[in-house]
Amino acid sequence: xxxxxxxxxxxxxxxxxxxxxxxxxxxxxxxxxxxxxxxxxxxxxxxxxxxxxxxxxxxxxxxxxxxxxxxxxxxxxxxxxxxxxxxxxxxxxxxxxxxxxxxxxxxxxxxxxxxxxxxxxxxxxxxxxxxxxxxxxxxxxxxxxxxxxxxxxxxxxxxxxxxxxxxxxxxxxxxxxxxxxxxxxxxxxxxxxxxxxxxxxxxxxxxxxxxxxxxxxxxxxxxxxxxxxxxxxxxxxxxxxxxxxxxxxxxxxxxxxxxxxxxxxxxxxxxxxxxxxxxxxxxxxxxxxxxxxxxxxxxxxxxxxxxxxxxxxxxxxxxxxxxxxxxxxxxxxxxxxxxxxxxxxxxxxxxxxxxxxxxxxxxxxxx
Ligand code: V47
Ligand code: SF4
Numbered sequence: 001x002x003x004x005x006x007x008x009x010x011x012x013x014x015x016x017x018x019x020x021x022x023x024x025x026x027x028x029x030x031x032x033x034x035x036x037x038x039x040x041x042x043x044x045x046x047x048x049x050x051x052x053x054x055x056x057x058x059x060x061x062x063x064x065x066x067x068x069x070x071x072x073x074x075x076x077x078x079x080x081x082x083x084x085x086x087x088x089x090x091x092x093x094x095x096x097x098x099x100x101x102x103x104x105x106x107x108x109x110x111x112x113x114x115x116x117x118x119x120x121x122x123x124x125x126x127x128x129x130x131x132x133x134x135x136x137x138x139x140x141x142x143x144x145x146x147x148x149x150x151x152x153x154x155x156x157x158x159x160x161x162x163x164x165x166x167x168x169x170x171x172x173x174x175x176x177x178x179x180x181x182x183x184x185x186x187x188x189x190x191x192x193x194x195x196x197x198x199x200x201x202x203x204x205x206x207x208x209x210x211x212x213x214x215x216x217x218x219x220x221x222x223x224x225x226x227x228x229x230x231x232x233x234x235x236x237x238x239x240x241x242x243x244x245x246x247x248x249x250x251x252x253x254x255x256x257x258x259x260x261x262x263x264x265x266x267x268x269x270x271x272x273x274x275x276x277x278x279x280x281x282x283x284x285x286x287x288x289x290x291x292x293x294x295x296x297x298x299x300x301x302x303x304x305x306x307x308x309x310x311x312x313x314x315x316x317x318x319x320x321x322x323x324x325x326x327x328x329x330x331x332x333x334x335x336x337x338x339x340x341x342x343x344x345x346x347x348x349x350x351x352x353x354x355x356x357x358x359x360x361x362x363x364x365x366x367x
Contacts, residue, residue: 044307078326
């Protein structure tokens, strides 16, 4: 395969990847700029196989967004309320009712939303506590680093103290949102008020230190360059070397509908696939690469499995509006049977996992 698929200049890097050796930022740029899509599919699939064999994971969860009121005005955001007319707030009781409707079909509750000006750790600790008491067997993954930072400021406490309080209430892991792009210049242009990438990384580092697992995202395909994506991933790789607390990396493709960045063209499917592949190869220490299918559609998510993705989020009801407003095609709803079929069609074993990647059930391809 090596002989025919790669030219002489490409062979040393291809070999390095096949041997499972870490690649540099310069080599990642070579992959983006000088390797074809079929070459990247081959290399990233091989890396995926070394890490997770023929497994492709999924979990059964519900995404809950308590409010779309937000103190920030990220330019890519189609979700935040632009006026009080289109704002909403779900009370703890509303949220509990939503979860009750699906409680027997899920193992995880994922909670993120707008950054509300008045809700601090006390408020969210109370919310998490009520959910945890009512559904003690469901894993609660909640709040981006951006939300955590703000709620700690509201109550005037440190991030470490805030995280400890949320954990005491029942918080078990953090999702990866709010990372956007760490490059300061691009970050200022797309989400001017959000705090720096360094603060995002520090909050995840603190969570890892306290024993929580977290995810990491990257918002890509807008005005950033390949180099800026690689720098973003390098910051994550460096922190992961130190803490080992990241479970999954989730590249989030910029969607342009109904937001102030609608003039920016969305990138092509081939570019998405390339991005998954380079992420799988470069992030050698983050175990899972997740495709968030409500954002890209089930078809592209299926194709991403041939470019290093080993995890599909999730079986979700239709309560998430972050992407449906931003132009995603799919109504975000899929049964686990649909997901299993999608994974089997792509040639992998479908593995239902819990929130810490423990195996709940493995669906062999013939089941
Ligand atoms: O931080 C907002 C992104 C994120 C747009 O950890 C957009 O398991 C593209 O982080 N186009 C929130 N992206 C969602 C998120 C997430 C999703 C699924 C799983 C996990 C996990 C985390 O959504 C935001 C932002 O980067 N986002 N608007 C948009 N127009
Ligand atoms: Fe607020 Fe999040 Fe939208 Fe930014 S992306 S405006 S923080 S809801």
